[in-house]
Amino acid sequence: MMPSQNNGIGVTTSEMTNTNQNSTTELTRRLTAPSLNTSPELSQTQLLVQDLEALTSMHVEIDKLQQVSTGQDVFTLANSQDSNVMVEKVNTTTNQGLSLASNQLGNQTILTSAKPVQNTDVTKKHFELSGSSQEGQQLAKFILKPGTGSEPTQMIPIQTLTSSLSQSGLDNESNQLGNRTIQMLSPTKLVSGSPAKQFVTMGNRFPSPNKTPTKITMIPVSLGKSPTRIAPAPSGNMVAMVAKPGVGGNTYGASSKGQTITMSPSKVIIKSQTNLQQQQQQTQHVVAKQISQPQQVQLAGQNKQMSIAVTNPNVQQIQVPGSKFHYVRLVTAPNTQGSTTVSRPASIAPATQAKPIAPASQAGQMKITVPVSQMQQILRPAVGQRVLLPASSQIQIRPTTSMPVQTLPQIRPNIPGSTNAVAGLPPGATLISGGNNMQGFALVPAQYVNQLQNQISKSQAPKADSNFIPITSNETATSASARQNINGDPSGTRPRKPCNCTKSQCLKLYCDCFANGEFCHNCNCNNCANNLDHETERQKAVKQCLDRNPQAFHPKIGKDRDVGSRRHQKGCNCKRSGCLKNYCECYEAKILCSQHCKCVGCKNFEESPDRKTLMHLADAAEVRVQQQTAAKTKLSSQIDDLPVRPVAGGERLPYSFVTTEVAEATCSCLLAQAEEAERIRYRDLMQERMILEEFGRCLVQIIESANKTKCE
DNA sequence: GAGTTTGAAACT
C-alpha cells in the first residue's frame, strides 16, 4: 500500500522541474488549500488523468463541466467558463503554454509537457500532453487546469491531489502494480455531503477506437494491487467517482443525470433517478463477485443504456472474513509477448452510440447490457454478488484451483422461449424478464465470470451489438484446468455428483461440493449453506478450512514432479479396504498408492494380483457398457429408420412387427449363438460380442421382413 | 432403501 504521502508517484511539488514551476506551485498550493474549490481561479476545468499511457493515447473530451464541488474535496472538478477540455495525443515537440510538472522517481514517470492546442471551437480547450513512461510502470496523474484567456493552462501532478485527499480526510489508499495506480476513497464520501461535491461532469467524446487503449479516470482507484479505471462518461452530465471497496466501499462511481453508478470489483451500485439526493435512497446493488477487473465504467445519459466495461480478467479472489462479499484482487495480466506493456481495450465507446464499444479485434469480450430503464428490475439488493451475463451463449464453467469459492460445472444457455432454459443456471442466478433488451440474459453469481470469460474468449465473443457493452477479456482464468477432478475427469465436464450432507450444512470438507469449491446445486443436502444466500457463513467456513489447512482447496491429486505421473498429494490412510475400494482416495482416483500413503495392507500397487484382477473386471465391465451403449444406439437408429405401415384407424408402429413369435425366434438365435461361443471356448468378451452380433442380424431380418410386408 | 463399513475431516 502506497503511503498517501508518496502521492502515488513519489514526486513532491518541490521536485518539479518544469519551466513554469511558480505557477504550478501556486496552483498546487491552491489545490491543497482548504479553500481549494471555492477559489474562483480554480473554478476552472480540471482533469485528473490517471496515467501517462492514457494520456499518450487517449482523446477525451469533457464538456459541460459544472461546478460540482465545494469545500476541500479535491476530486471536485470545478466548473469553468471554458466548458470543455480536450486532451489530445502527446506532442513532445510543441510544448508550450502549460505549466508542467516533470520528474521521475524510481520507476514512476510523470507527464513532462502539455500544450494548448489551437481552438477550433471556442467552447473547447485543447491540450496536448506529453511525457515519457517506462512500460508497465507507474505513471503520473495530473490535473489539467486550462487557463482562461491569456493565462497559461496549468498542470499539476496528481500527487498534489493525493496529498490533498489525505488532508481532506478521505480514505486514501493507493497501490501500484505495473503501470497502474489506484486510489481509494472512503465510500462514505460517496454519499455524504452534497452530491454535487463528488461528481465530475463529463462530456460525450470518446477515445478513438484505433488508438491505444485509453485509461482515463476521473479518480484513479486501486484495489489492492489492482488497477481500476473509470472511463469518461459518454454523454449528458456524467458524474464519475471512485471510492474504496470493502464492506461498504471500493466503489467506482459514475453518474449522469439519471443514474449514478458506483462500481467496484465486487460491487456495482446503480442509482437511477433524476435527483442526486434521491440517488442515495434508491441505490441498488449489483454485486459482481469475482468480476474481472472493472476498469472502465461508462454511463450514457438518461434513458440510455448504461455501459460497464470490464477488462483484464486477471483476478485473484480475496476472501474477507466476515465480509458479505467475495472480493477480488486484480492483477497485472501476464504479458505473453515479453513486453511489460499492459494491453488494454482500445476504446471506450459512448453508451449512446449504436456501435460496439470495442473494436472488432477484441475477441473474447463479454458483453453486458443493462438498459437503465430496466435497471430496477435487473438489479437486486445485495443478496449476493452477481453480474449480468448473457445467457444465450453456450457456456460451460469449470472450477478453478485458486478459488475456493467456485462455480457450478455448467451454465446452460437461457434460450428465450425455452422453458428448460433456466434449468442449468447456477444458484443465485436471476433471470431477467422484461424488455426486449433483456431477453436471453440472466444474473448469475459473478464468480462465474472468470470461467465464463474464459469460455467466451475461447469460443467467440458474442457478436457486436449496440445493446451490449463489452467486458473485455484478454486473458483467461488459467487456473480452471489446474483442478483435476478426483474422479479422474480432468476436463471437469462430467456432472458432479450431488451431495447428501445432512449435518455439515455443506460447509465442511466432508461435503464434496464445498471441498471442490462449488456451490451446491441440485443436491440432496439438508440445511445447506453452501450457496449465495449464506455467503457470510460460507466465507467463514472457507476461512476456517484454510486456517486449518492452507491447501484445503487444492486438488488432492497432483502430479509427481519426479515421476510426472498423478499421485495423491497427501496419500491415503486406508486400513481395511486394501486400497482396492472406493473408500480409498487413491483407488477412487484410479492411481496407485505411493510412498506418501500410510495405508495398511495396501493392495493398490503395480504388481498386485488383486489389483490386476480388479482391473480386468473393471475393464470388462467398461467394455460391456460400451458395447451395450453401442448396440442400443444402433438399434434405436434402426428402429427410427423402420418404415411404418398405415393400418386401418391409424399408423402401424415399428414394434408391431416384433411379435411374440419374432421375439422367441430371436432369443433362440441368441441362445444358439451363446452355446456356439461357449463351445468354442471364446473368452467372455468374445462371447458377448458374438451374441450381440447375432442380435444385430436378427434385427436386420426383422426389419427386412417388415419392409417386405409393407411392400406387399 | 436401510443398515454397515470405511476413511477423511474435524475435534480434543
Added chain:
DNA sequence: CAGTTTCAAACTC
C-alpha cells in the same frame, strides 16, 4: 501430533 469423534460416501444386503 496422536487419539477420538463426526461425517458422508461407499458398500452390502
